[in-house]
Amino acid sequence: MRRFALIAVPYLWLLALFLVPFLIVLKISLSDITLSIPPYSPKLDLSAGWAGFVEFIRALDFENYVFLTQDDLYWKAYLSSLWIAFVSTLITLAVGYPIAYGMARAAPEWRPTLLMLVILPFWTSFLIRVYAWMGILANEGLLNQTLLALGIIDSPLQILNTTAAVQIGIVYTYLPFMILPIYATLEKMDESLLEAAEDLGCSRLSAFWLVTFPLSRGGIIAGCFLVFIPAIGEFVIPSLLGGSDTLMIGKVLWEEFFSNRDWPVASAVAIILLAILIIPIVLFQRNEQKEREAGT
Amino acid sequence: MNQTVFAPWDDPDEKPLIQFRNVTKRFGDFTAIDDLTLDIYAQEFFALLGPSGCGKTTMMRMLAGFETPTEGNILLSGQDIAPIPPNKRAVNMMFQSYALFPHLSVRDNIAFGLRRESKDKAKIDERVEEMLRLTRLTKFAGRKPHQISGGQRQRVALARSLAKAPKLLLLDEPLGALDRKLREETQFELMDIQEKTGTTFVIVTHDQEEAMTVASRVAVMDEGKLIQVATPDVIYEAPNSVYVADFIGDVNIVEGRASQTGDKVDVAWAEGQPPIHATTQKRFDRDAQCYFAIRPEKVHISKERDDSRPNVLQGKVIDIAYLGNISTYHVRLADGTMMKAQSANTRRLANRGITWEDEVWLSFTDTAGVMLAR
Numbered sequence: 004m005r006r007f008a009l010i011a012v013p014y015l016w017l018l019a020l021f022l023v024p025f026l027i028v029l030k031i032s033l034s035d036i037t038l039s040i041p042p043y044s045p046k047l048d049l050s051a052g053w054a055g056f057v058e059f060i061r062a063l064d065f066e067n068y069v070f071l072t073q074d075d076l077y078w079k080a081y082l083s084s085l086w087i088a089f090v091s092t093l094i095t096l097a098v099g100y101p102i103a104y105g106m107a108r109a110a111p112e113w114r115p116t117l118l119m120l121v122i123l124p125f126w127t128s129f130l131i132r133v134y135a136w137m138g139i140l141a142n143e144g145l146l147n148q149t150l151l152a153l154g155i156i157d158s159p160l161q162i163l164n165t166t167a168a169v170q171i172g173i174v175y176t177y178l179p180f181m182i183l184p185i186y187a188t189l190e191k192m193d194e195s196l197l198e199a200a201e202d203l204g205c206s207r208l209s210a211f212w213l214v215t216f217p218l219s220r221g222g223i224i225a226g227c228f229l230v231f232i233p234a235i236g237e238f239v240i241p242s243l244l245g246g247s248d249t250l251m252i253g254k255v256l257w258e259e260f261f262s263n264r265d266w267p268v269a270s271a272v273a274i275i276l277l278a279i280l281i282i283p284i285v286l287f288q289r290n291e292q293k294e295r296e297a298g299t
Numbered sequence: 300m301n302q303t304v305f306a307p308w309d310d311p312d313e314k315p316l317i318q319f320r321n322v323t324k325r326f327g328d329f330t331a332i333d334d335l336t337l338d339i340y341a342q343e344f345f346a347l348l349g350p351s352g353c354g355k356t357t358m359m360r361m362l363a364g365f366e367t368p369t370e371g372n373i374l375l376s377g378q379d380i381a382p383i384p385p386n387k388r389a390v391n392m393m394f395q396s397y398a399l400f401p402h403l404s405v406r407d408n409i410a411f412g413l414r415r416e417s418k419d420k421a422k423i424d425e426r427v428e429e430m431l432r433l434t435r436l437t438k439f440a441g442r443k444p445h446q447i448s449g450g451q452r453q454r455v456a457l458a459r460s461l462a463k464a465p466k467l468l469l470l471d472e473p474l475g476a477l478d479r480k481l482r483e484e485t486q487f488e489l490m491d492i493q494e495k496t497g498t499t500f501v502i503v504t505h506d507q508e509e510a511m512t513v514a515s516r517v518a519v520m521d522e523g524k525l526i527q528v529a530t531p532d533v534i535y536e537a538p539n540s541v542y543v544a545d546f547i548g549d550v551n552i553v554e555g556r557a558s559q560t561g562d563k564v565d566v567a568w569a570e571g572q573p574p575i576h577a578t579t580q581k582r583f584d585r586d587a588q589c590y591f592a593i594r595p596e597k598v599h600i601s602k603e604r605d606d607s608r609p610n611v612l613q614g615k616v617i618d619i620a621y622l623g624n625i626s627t628y629h630v631r632l633a634d635g636t637m638m639k640a641q642s643a644n645t646r647r648l649a650n651r652g653i654t655w656e657d658e659v660w661l662s663f664t665d666t667a668g669v670m671l672a673r
């Protein structure tokens with residue numbers, strides 16, 4: 004009985020915070036748009052009894068999903084989101100790995116401070132930090148002013164309101180999520196492994212590729228998923244830093260919901276996004292599982 | 300014992316494989332190795348013995364190339380190895396922690412070093428199989444390090460460091476993590492492998508029994524200095540100092556004043572006690588401070604006074620440590636000095652004559668102990 008209670012808590016949690024909202028969104032995605040509050044029908048009328056329920060089920064259909072396949076805006080937005088998230092993840096890895104590596108090799112008394120510095124940005128609002136990037140990347144912003152003053156460029160670069168700005172924003176925002184898991188794997192790595200590799204004839208560089216890198220693979224995979232998964236559905240960054248040609252599904256969803264007030268289509272977009280995300284989430288879970296098993 | 304005596308250190312024509320020449324190693328202002336000079340010969344099984352922190356690992360790391368001497372130099376086959384990086388040295392090390400690559404199978408761990416120097420897959424495979432057979436790991440070749448036992452891991456580490464057939468194999472407390480029985484088995488295995496491969500082994504240990512079992516010579520270290528370098532029997536029977544005598548095995552040490560005639564010394568050591576008669580080749584000044592060291596198994600214990608030996612002392616049994624095959628008697632002499640005597644338990648416990656509180660006589664010959672100046 005006690006065991007049951009213990010297991011029940013997380014399941015109730017999941018039910019309340021994930022499954023119920025999911026079912027509501029799924030239901031809305033199968034409804035039709037109407038001019039009412041809330042702006043969709045049918046609505047479940049429990050007072051009508053069983054007949055009312057049957058009526059309600061009958062009224063649900065896949066129209067919205069069919070609509071998503073007809074307008075190429077949607078699949079283009081999905082693809083473009085996946086691509087932007089993918090490229091940003093690679094850049095984040097390229098930037099984050101050396102940082103994590105440097106932290107793990109720093110003197111032990113410095114590590115807590117360095118870790119603190121990585122986490123420090125979370126102390127200010129995410130929104131403010133993205134706004135700050137607008138100030139940096141704008142045509143008359145900090146970056147362009149500096150480059151102009153140094154004489155590296157003659158006219159300001161158009162960075163803000165482009166996909167590049169979105170990628171910069173994503174890399175900046177999600178960098179800690181890449182650094183921390185990689186740092187965790189590198190930090191617990193036994194340094195004598197590298198000495199052993201050298202002793203057996205490796206150069207420093209080949210010791211890195213043959214020992215350090217494969218041993219940090221778990222951290223790399225975890226970090227990549229932690230960046231990739233939320234980046235796909237990212238909405239704030241593309242709407243603040245991106246331009247009209249930066250197509251991301253999070254932004255599309257927001258517009259469907261708030262500008263068009265088309266809740267059913269917005270819900271369908273969300274459901275498909277979730278379906279797309281399930282694959283990397285499952286892969287991520289598998290990686291975590293494997294890491295845990297290897298750790299014991 | 301070897302049939303033909305293996306003692307290259309006694310042969311002036313023999314060239315040492317490793318030479319430490321006035322090597323000093325400092326970490327900041329801490330001196331870990333202090334002006335150390337040492338020769339190690341090919342095919343030796345050389346043991347470094349000393350308390351924790353005395354600089355054993357530092358010596359190994361200098362041989363492997365992970366540390367460079369602050370002063371002095373180290374020669375391998377007559378060549379200064381200071382400029383040679385670790386990956387270019389014909390030296391392999393078996394790490395204290397084994398340092399097996401967790402992401403590689405046993406086979407790949409063993410092949411790791413071979414793959415760095417050769418592309419010939421057939422030859423590598425052959426060598427790996429040979430190593431697997433030598434260390435009896437063939438059955439476990441496909442497993443990862445975390446899927447095998449501690450003893451097997453230790454053998455993988457050994458196989459990996461032997462695979463490249465180094466001139467010199469360094470073993471840093473290789474058996475520390477093993478339980479006693481497995482450790483003893485492995486010691487013999489190591490000796491066997493050393494004999495088969497002819498590799499020179501330098502082994503670090505803080506277990507004196509282990510050093511005595513496996514080594515051709517033992518170096519006893521303290522605070523970065525060598526105190527004595529000799530064969531195990533010399534270290535045990537003829538330690539050069541109280542430190543060595545005390546470090547290796549059990550010993551009774553009596554401090555006193557010497558008076559020497561020829562090779563005979565009388566040691567006056569306590570009021571009302573007869574002087575200890577001893578034999579020595581060393582010279583002691585009259586009334587110079589000296590130490591007489593004698594192993595408990597060389598002290599005879601009996602209930603009756605036994606005048607067949609020149610030294611006879613009376614005392615009372617305070618404690619008996621029963622170790623199965625032997626018993627150690629802790630005896631308090633008339634002046635309060637404690638002395639240990641050991642005897643083999645050739646009879647069953649019930650038939651033994653000596654028990655607690657018994658008045659006993661301890662006796663020993665004049666050659667049973669050693670005279671030490673410090």
Ligand SMILES: Nc1ncnc2c1ncn2[C@@H]1O[C@H](COP(=O)(O)OP(=O)(O)O)[C@@H](O)[C@H]1O
Pocket residue numbers: 326329331349350351352353354355356357358
């Ligand atoms: N990298 C280092 N930096 C500072 N001190 C060190 C370093 N390596 C070893 N030491 C010191 O040198 C001494 C000898 O160490 P070590 O050779 O590891 O001893 P052991 O005989 O136990 O193997 C110890 O006091 C240790 O603290």
Ligand SMILES: [Mg+2]
Pocket residue numbers: 355356
């Ligand atoms: Mg050590």
